[in-house]
Amino acid sequence: MKAAIAKRSLSTKLLFLTIIFVFVAEFVVLVPSIAKQRRDWFTMRFEEAYLASLALESPREGAADEMLVRQLFSTANILGVTIHSDDMRMLILAPEINPHGAPNMLRVDLTRENFMNMITNAWGTYFSRGDHLIQATGRPEFSTGQTVDIIVSQKALREDLYAYARNIFFLSLIISTLTAGLVYWSLNRMIVRPVKRLTENITAFDADPENAFGILKPSGRKDEIGAAEESLAAMEKSVRDLLGERRRLAALGAGISKISHDLRNILASAQLMSDRLAKSEDPSVRKLSPRLISALDRAIALSRDTLTFGRMESRLLSKAPFSLHDLVDEVLDDTAAMGVTALNKAPESLTIAADRTQLYRALFNLVRNAVEAIQEIEASETLGSVTIDAHVEDGAVAIVITDSGPGLPDHAKADLFEPFKGSQKPGGSGLGVAIAAEIARAHGGSLILEKSDATGAVFRITLPGAAQ
Structure with a gap:
């Protein structure tokens, strides 16, 4: 051998x-x-x-x-x-x-x-x-x-x-x-040995990436191999830090999931009690109960979104063909609100292969955000609108969600797809767009913000190979 x-x-x-x-x-x-x-x-x-x-x-x-x-x-x-x-x-x-x-x-x-x-x-x-x-x-x-x-x-x-x-x-x-001996000796010392050292370090780091002593120590050379050593050392340090952070976040996420689960049960009980308070004859209690119910609803939504975030793995998807037009109708019906016009422009003949439940969640979150943004605009003669269109591009299905809201401020675009950071409304979790992006990635696709200005925002979901 x-x-x-x-x-x-x-x-x-x-x-x-x-x-x-x-x-x-x-x-x-x-x-x-x-x-x-x-x-x-x-x-x-x-x-x-x-x-x-x-x-x-x-x-x-x-x-x-x-x-x-x-x-x-x-x-x-x-x-x-x-x-x-x-x-x-x-x-x-x-x-x-x-x-x-x-x-x-x-x-x-x-x-x-x-x-x-x-x-x-x-x-x-x-x-x-x-x-x-x-x-x-x-x-x-x-x-x-x-x-x-x-x-x-x-x-x-x-x-x-x-x-x-x-x-x-x-x-x-x-x-x-x-000549061969001299050239071999020279190249072996200048190239082969350093490359062998890099290879051995990569193998050892792959076996135990969290070992701090496994990070390569650059030799200080000023040539291409020295640059490769510097880059490899920086990459290994970055990977080690990311793995450590991932391990801590995983432990933290497991704890938060347990806390959120128990908290949701507690909030559900509190919500039942708030419903009883809403029926109280005491004027002061009845005055405060809507605010209490609203606060409980936001807390329950935050707990639910926290539990569901990050579960979008491709192996957990249950893909099956279905009509995209019918799914869009269902989403628009569930997010219907006064003063907002919902338009379904998805072709009735378009059938896609995807996880219907998860794609519903993605569209629901995006449409709900759009409706809430439109509702924040002061009343005007022109009704706000949310439109969902779809078409096929080279075997991929593109779903475009367009709204006539105020658009996103510039400072919000940088953290738009980051969980707990992208929300622009009080009490929001910032998970709606992040969950939609995770669902798109789990399908092998992507979610991007195509446009955002004073005339509204346009989101695009691309699902490769989903067209039937």
């Missing part, structure tokens, strides 16, 4: 890739190097042949000089030499074969070879077989208008290229190994 992990580790991959890339670079260098070695091989023999011809043309001509020249040519694997000067042709060394009719004779003119021809001919010689003869034409460096033809053994040239390539290979092996 450990061996398999080691093969897949970043360090192992880095080492292999470094060696491979260095070898590729050396091969790219080797391709033209072989061509240069072939050209140097020919050039050296052109020079030797030219210098030998000058020695033979000097006054000191004799058998000893000719023997020395032949030994020189034999050592250089030169089988034949011809010097061309202007229109003159001088045979210096005649080969033991017919240079004009041998069927295995290859001809090379280095005075006309370009770079690509050099590479092609060099590698052609490298991969050749047998021992053909090569008649090569070249121009010595210090000659004046003279060219030299030499006849050499292809096998001798091939063996020289083999030796050169072998030396280059072993030299490349040493260089690549040394």
Whole structure:
């Protein structure tokens, strides 16, 4: 198991890739190097042949000089030499074969070879077989208008290229190994080890995110890894704080739920007693009882909203197809109030798949807020209105709630979807819009405030994939 992990580790991959890339670079260098070695091989023999011809043309001509020249040519694997000067042709060394009719004779003119021809001919010689003869034409460096033809053994040239390539290979092996080791060591210290440290820290933090000692301590580097360490440390601290806050809020919420449940029962009993007080014959009691009943109603509503907030989880939804138009009719009937015109513009043919009960709660809260906002406006000749419209957009159902109320003040928009913060009326819990937003999110959708000004407010609920 450990061996398999080691093969897949970043360090192992880095080492292999470094060696491979260095070898590729050396091969790219080797391709033209072989061509240069072939050209140097020919050039050296052109020079030797030219210098030998000058020695033979000097006054000191004799058998000893000719023997020395032949030994020189034999050592250089030169089988034949011809010097061309202007229109003159001088045979210096005649080969033991017919240079004009041998069927295995290859001809090379280095005075006309370009770079690509050099590479092609060099590698052609490298991969050749047998021992053909090569008649090569070249121009010595210090000659004046003279060219030299030499006849050499292809096998001798091939063996020289083999030796050169072998030396280059072993030299490349040493260089690549040394380079790969240095690059691997450097990158391992600069990148692999810090990344491994980050990975280990993420794994440990994931196992115990509330452990204060599990938060990464940045190394203080000023590069990208240092920035990643700073960001990771900040994120881990933020996550740890959020988890701690969530744990405290969960404990607090559990306690509040129990208190709210008991308080609601107490308030219900108090409400029954207030109903009896409302029937009292005492004028002072009857005068105070409506205010008492109103206060009890607000307290019961606050307790109910507190209990129901936060229960909107997608796994608890009971989705089924139903007519959105009928649901809107039901909501508008239950929120009907004097002086407010309710308009249902949802298409009667629109059927959606959602949790009917929860969607009713969301629409009820939004419409009730709109009606209460309209009722706060002083009486005017124009009746206020609440309109619910709906349409389908790319498989998603958009439900738009529009009212003609006074709109929301700017300072209220920031906390509009925050529980216990968004209320703008005395005695309000601020949970109506927050609960509606939770219901939309539980369906995989969203609730946004599209518009809010002196002409009214517009809320939009989007439910993806709800259209039927």
